Amino acid sequence: MEERNKTLGEFIIEKQEEFMYSSGELSRLINSIRLAAKVVNYKVNKAGLVDIVGAFGEQNVQGEDQQKLDVYANETFMQTLINREIVCGIASEENDDFITIKGKDGLHNNKYVVLMDPLDGSSNIDVNVSVGTIFSVFRRVTPVGTPVTKEDFLQPGVNQVAAGYVIYGTSTMLVYTTGHGVNGFTLNPAIGTFYLSHPNMQFPKDGHIYSINEGNYVHFPQGVKDYIKYCQTEEGDRPYTSRYIGSLVSDIHRNMIKGGIYIYPTSSKSPKGKLRLLYECNPMAFIAEQAGGKASDGFNRIMEIQPTELHQRVPFFCGSENMVDKANEFMKKYQ
Ligand code: AHM
Ligand code: MG
Numbered sequence: 208m209e210e211r212n213k214t215l216g217e218f219i220i221e222k223q224e225e226f227m228y229s230s231g232e233l234s235r236l237i238n239s240i241r242l243a244a245k246v247v248n249y250k251v252n253k254a255g256l257v258d259i260v261g262a263f264g265e266q267n268v269q270g271e272d273q274q275k276l277d278v279y280a281n282e283t284f285m286q287t288l289i290n291r292e293i294v295c296g297i298a299s300e301e302n303d304d305f306i307t308i309k310g311k312d313g314l315h316n317n318k319y320v321v322l323m324d325p326l327d328g329s330s331n332i333d334v335n336v337s338v339g340t341i342f343s344v345f346r347r348v349t350p351v352g353t354p355v356t357k358e359d360f361l362q363p364g365v366n367q368v369a370a371g372y373v374i375y376g377t378s379t380m381l382v383y384t385t386g387h388g389v390n391g392f393t394l395n396p397a398i399g400t401f402y403l404s405h406p407n408m409q410f411p412k413d414g415h416i417y418s419i420n421e422g423n424y425v426h427f428p429q430g431v432k433d434y435i436k437y438c439q440t441e442e443g444d445r446p447y448t449s450r451y452i453g454s455l456v457s458d459i460h461r462n463m464i465k466g467g468i469y470i471y472p473t474s475s476k477s478p479k480g481k482l483r484l485l486y487e488c489n490p491m492a493f494i495a496e497q498a499g500g501k502a503s504d505g506f507n508r509i510m511e512i513q514p515t516e517l518h519q520r521v522p523f524f525c526g527s528e529n530m531v532d533k534a535n536e537f538m539k540k541y542q
Pocket of ligand 1: 324326327328329330420453454455456458481
């Protein structure tokens with residue numbers, strides 16, 4: 208079959224034997240995420256219509272739709288995974304604490320935990336800009352048969368068995384890795400099927416795009432300020448182009464295709480950075496590395512950080528290998 212005619216469902220079945228513990232559990236998990244993504248996609252696409260529909264007498268959720276979509280996405284992903292009884296625990300950026308889930312047999316016999324940001328960049332919905340879902344999957348470290356504990360979630364990113372994102376953009380895509388490269392699938396909304404559209408995605412080694420909220424410039428560490436000046440200096444293939452959507456998934460997705468670096472540094476406003484290690488940085492770092500890119504906190508590899516709390520924040524430098532190396536070099540000067 209021609210690669211591009213392949214559906215995500217077919218791809219998952221075909222790749223099942225590549226998984227380290229091939230019981231089909233991880234395949235079923237990815238399948239559930241695929242389903243939830245379609246449900247959320249349907250809702251996100253209608254976001255702009257809510258007020259119009261309301262004016263014609265149907266239920267009106269005026270003013271609350273943006274907030275509601277966050278909650279809706281969270282509930283959809285949680286319920287889809289809970290109902291299928293295929294994971295033993297879920298932690299979400301939307302919830303204070305993780306939840307424990309029993310398996311089909313009523314026991315705690317499932318092996319995987321999921322961590323997710325159900326709708327990242329949700330402040331963009333109001334203005335019709337792309338948002339995303341990010342997920343990360345670990346094998347539990349506590350014994351099968353017992354309820355999960357925080358320890359199962361506080362694992363370094365190198366232990367991830369799968370990670371991915373859904374981008375609700377001009378088209379909706381699901382991009383994921385199970386540690387054997389990165390593949391992207393585009394949704395055909397007419398028939399509700401994801402097709403393999405971006406096989407074996409690769410971060411170009413060099414790039415010409417830097418993505419950072421420069422409005423915070425005065426608050427940035429000196430290494431970041433110097434790197435920005437480097438990007439803007441006329442020399443060789445520089446100055447680079449500045450592109451910042453303010454929606455992590457979209458910024459990284461674009462940079463992975465075109466070559467670039469995304470930076471959310473510490474600043475005097477957010478001394479630990481803004482992004483969450485477990486729900487945003489680890490999964491994006493896994494995808495970046497699997498696509499030949501890199502991810503650091505400015506000094507160290509993101510995926511080697513030992514997390515200490517569920518909602519921990521870290522500075523994030525992610526993108527084309529040579530660009531992240533260069534930014535790290537600037538950071539090191541002021542370490
Ligand atoms: P959120 O999880 O509250 O949506 O915040 C994460 C988002 C990222 O998608 C984006 O890259 C970043 O926050 C933008 O932050 P800022 O507006 O400070 O530049
Ligand atoms: Mg987020």
